[in-house]
Amino acid sequence: MLFELRRHKTVPDVALAVALTAVQIASAASVPGTGPLSYAAIAAGCLALAVRGRAPVPVLLVTTACMLAYAVAAAPAQQAAFPVLIAVYTAARHDRRLLAAAAGAVFLSGSLAASLAGAAQPTRAIVEQTVLLLGWFLAAVIGGTVSRHRAAYLEQAEQRAAEAERTREEAARRRAGEERLRIARELHDSLTHSISVIKVQAGVAIHLARKHGEEVPEALLAIREAGADAMRELRATLEALRDATGEPPGSGLDQLDSLVDRVRSAGLPTTVTISGETRRLPAAVNRAAYRIVQEALTNVSRHAGPATAAVTISYEPQELAVRVEDDGLGSPLLSPTPGNGLIGMRERVTALGGRLQAHPRPQGGFSVHAQLPIKDLP
Amino acid sequence: MIRVLLVDDQPLIRAGFRALLEAEDDIEVVGEASEGAQGLALARRHLPDVALVDVQMPGMDGIETTRRIAGDPDLSGVHVIILTNYGLDEYVYEALRAGATGFLVKDTDPADLLHGIQVAARGDALLSPAITRRLIGEFVARRPHPVPAGLPHLTDREREVTALAAQGLSNDEIAAHLVISPATVKTHVSRAMMKVHARDRAQLVVFAYQSGLTSPGG
Numbered sequence: 001m002l003f004e005l006r007r008h009k010t011v012p013d014v015a016l017a018v019a020l021t022a023v024q025i026a027s028a029a030s031v032p033g034t035g036p037l038s039y040a041a042i043a044a045g046c047l048a049l050a051v052r053g054r055a056p057v058p059v060l061l062v063t064t065a066c067m068l069a070y071a072v073a074a075a076p077a078q079q080a081a082f083p084v085l086i087a088v089y090t091a092a093r094h095d096r097r098l099l100a101a102a103a104g105a106v107f108l109s110g111s112l113a114a115s116l117a118g119a120a121q122p123t124r125a126i127v128e129q130t131v132l133l134l135g136w137f138l139a140a141v142i143g144g145t146v147s148r149h150r151a152a153y154l155e156q157a158e159q160r161a162a163e164a165e166r167t168r169e170e171a172a173r174r175r176a177g178e179e180r181l182r183i184a185r186e187l188h189d190s191l192t193h194s195i196s197v198i199k200v201q202a203g204v205a206i207h208l209a210r211k212h213g214e215e216v217p218e219a220l221l222a223i224r225e226a227g228a229d230a231m232r233e234l235r236a237t238l239e240a241l242r243d244a245t246g247e248p249p250g251s252g253l254d255q256l257d258s259l260v261d262r263v264r265s266a267g268l269p270t271t272v273t274i275s276g277e278t279r280r281l282p283a284a285v286n287r288a289a290y291r292i293v294q295e296a297l298t299n300v301s302r303h304a305g306p307a308t309a310a311v312t313i314s315y316e317p318q319e320l321a322v323r324v325e326d327d328g329l330g331s332p333l334l335s336p337t338p339g340n341g342l343i344g345m346r347e348r349v350t351a352l353g354g355r356l357q358a359h360p361r362p363q364g365g366f367s368v369h370a371q372l373p374i375k376d377l378p
Numbered sequence: 379m380i381r382v383l384l385v386d387d388q389p390l391i392r393a394g395f396r397a398l399l400e401a402e403d404d405i406e407v408v409g410e411a412s413e414g415a416q417g418l419a420l421a422r423r424h425l426p427d428v429a430l431v432d433v434q435m436p437g438m439d440g441i442e443t444t445r446r447i448a449g450d451p452d453l454s455g456v457h458v459i460i461l462t463n464y465g466l467d468e469y470v471y472e473a474l475r476a477g478a479t480g481f482l483v484k485d486t487d488p489a490d491l492l493h494g495i496q497v498a499a500r501g502d503a504l505l506s507p508a509i510t511r512r513l514i515g516e517f518v519a520r521r522p523h524p525v526p527a528g529l530p531h532l533t534d535r536e537r538e539v540t541a542l543a544a545q546g547l548s549n550d551e552i553a554a555h556l557v558i559s560p561a562t563v564k565t566h567v568s569r570a571m572m573k574v575h576a577r578d579r580a581q582l583v584v585f586a587y588q589s590g591l592t593s594p595g596g
Contacts, residue, residue, distance in 0.1 A: 189434070192463040193388060199485035200394040207488035208401055231485065 017050035092144025252286035276315030296324035304328025385417035414438025448477025544586030
């Protein structure tokens with residue numbers, strides 16, 4: 001949702017700020033006691049709203065302070081409150097409700113005190129106006145909050161849709177892979193049967209000829225060699241197909257550096273720590289470890305907002321521990337939804353007899369921790 | 379004389395093996411079957427020493443055939459060698475669990491094939507010990523199996539001997555390792571096999587891995 005807010009259209013904000021400045025200055029002309037300082041305060045307070053999307057809190061402070069200064073110095077009617085209302089609304093929309101309410105309260109009480117001290121109007125009318133403004137400020141805070149929740153909801157719905165799409169694509173890829181493997185198996189089965197016959201017959205004929213002290217015909221030797229070649233090639237082809245279905249060849253921890261480089265260049269600062277005595281891993285564990293890091297980093301860049309990630313690979317005597325942590329937005333609102341790779345990770349880890357823990361960290365951010373048992377390679 | 383039964387759905391493979399085996403003085407082919415049920419019937423009729431059984435056949439496949447032969451008390455003298463096109467795979471592992479003595483790849487060099495048949499007929503050693511051990515270790519590591527009963531009944535010496543057999547050592551090698559006589563090793567191995575209901579050394583190895591007596595690494 002932060003992405004959504006960051007994409008705030010700045011052009012309408014600029015237009016709004018300029019128009020508001022013009023209106024305020026025009027109306028200030030009819031307010032008694034408006035000096036050059038008041039004009040400066042109006043201009044600063046209104047123009048600050050141009051960047052309200054990017055810096056809601058500083059804008060709130062500047063606008064409130066300037067407009068309050070104007071209200072105290074020149075005693076305008078309610079119109080001085082409008083820029084403050086907008087700043088309050090914006091701050092509430094950026095989840096700064098308390099600050100927004102506090103700014104509103106300071107502005108209202110400040111201008112109330114100034115009006116009462118100036119006593120240009122009857123007390124009763126001043127209080128009535130202030131109560132009316134109080135209602136407007138409440139509306140601004142509530143409006144900002146509602147708008148924030150709606151944006152968050154839309155963002156989440158969008159994310160869910162994207163995840164669903166991704167899951168569907170993965171399923172389609174897996175199905176295609178399974179089909180390819182099935183064809184490969186069928187080919188392999190039927191061809192190996194025939195080639196076996198050739199090899200057995202040739203081998204037996206050669207064996208018997210030698211046993212009987214006869215000369216082995218060259219043709220027979222050639223047939224046996226060709227049979228052996230065909231078998232080897234068939235096996236290699238099947239292996240290649242089998243690899244192509246599941247994993248791209250060579251997706252293992254040896255590819256970790258280039259993975260992390262890609263993630264870094266995509267804007268996620270990432271550190272890698274490898275501890276323990278590194279050694280050759282069983283292929284399945286190696287691939288799983290790589291996939292876990294890949295999935296976890298993908299999730300961080302998708303969900304964590306501005307964050308840094310830390311990848312830790314520990315070679316322990318009995319297991320490989322893979323930990324990916326970030327300091328982003330690991331909040332309940334963004335708790336892991338099915339489909340963002342966690343299920344796949346868990347299946348993979350469980351199949352290898354390991355454990356996977358994935359949860360928001362107490363100090364913020366998210367943590368994925370996998371323990372993969374490794375035995376010495378047979 | 380080693381009496382051999384051939385069970386394979388490909389007539390040309392059977393013909394090749396028959397020609398090879400008949401040329402040996404000490405081997406006799408007592409029957410040929412093209413699928414498992416027929417093979418089982420011939421095994422009961424001829425009581426061969428060795429049955430060469432193709433792992434993949436239409437009808438009753440090699441694994442089921444092995445299971446039936448191994449489960450039949452009348453056929454306790456029949457040693458099943460599984461024939462495979464591929465070498466190491468899941469089928470072979472299943473066949474070893476089902477009670478096969480060992481396995482041979484069909485295009486093995488004929489001399490090795492003959493040697494394998496002789497080893498199997500004696501029934502006291504593993505066919506290709508290193509490969510069998512690796513195969514079993516690999517599959518046991520990959521898939522959790524219920525721990526078979528029987529471990530508590532083994533004496534310490536029997537466990538020791540079983541663990542060494544699972545590493546692919548022959549009786550003589552185990553004897554040298556433990557500094558006891560080969561005859562004593564043979565007695566321990568036989569007792570261990572009896573206690574864990576292994577009909578062959580290969581099943582003892584399967585047991586050793588599944589019970590955790592031996593791990594794939596060691």
